[in-house]
Amino acid sequence: GQQVMQIPQYQHVQEGEDFTTYCNSSTTLSNIQWYKQRPGGHPVFLIQLVKSGEVKKQKRLTFQFGEAKKNSSLHITATQTTDVGTYFCAGRDGGTASKLTFGTGTRLQVTL
Amino acid sequence: DTGVSQDPRHKITKRGQNVTFRCDPISEHNRLYWYRQTLGQGPEFLTYFQNEAQLEKSRLLSDRFSAERPKGSFSTLEIQRTEQGDSAMYLCASSLQTEEAFFGQGTRLTVV
16 A cells, blocks of 8 residues: 655654655655644644645745655754654655555654 | 534443444445554544445454444444453544545543
């Protein structure tokens, strides 16, 4: 079945440093979504990418969808303590009726 | 709109007992998902519905798990003969087609 892996599993940065998490799917994705889960909370939607090679920005966050639609990345510029949490990618590997499979997640810790 | 609500928030049960959880999605959302999450892991897909039809169920899920969405609105997830390995956070999410998924606060199950 479809597997979605993320690296790294964990990253600890100092406030102001950049952060990147990578998402790789075993199958081609029709679209990919990114979610953030704060400690003790539930996943909250950040963005959806649909097109091959698509790049979207939200303030300090930059999201990319690979040309082959099998990988994606999230880059945070100049991290802040409010960025702490676990970032998950989630993708569909079939048509619009296929399930949403979550990645393994990258936990980000930011210290002053 | 009050978002996705789940009941109960916490459940402690003895091994071998049956438990049932309820999820009330956002009213206009036609898709409803159930996920299971353990500490440090990503949400693991269990099953999902489009309206009242159950479109997919995880092959990893034993026959002790069953879910219903009888009128295409709320959903229930039942676990029969609970085992200690069933202890986890059970998350429900809803969406409009393939748009962003909104998660509930989850039901934390502890099997003792």
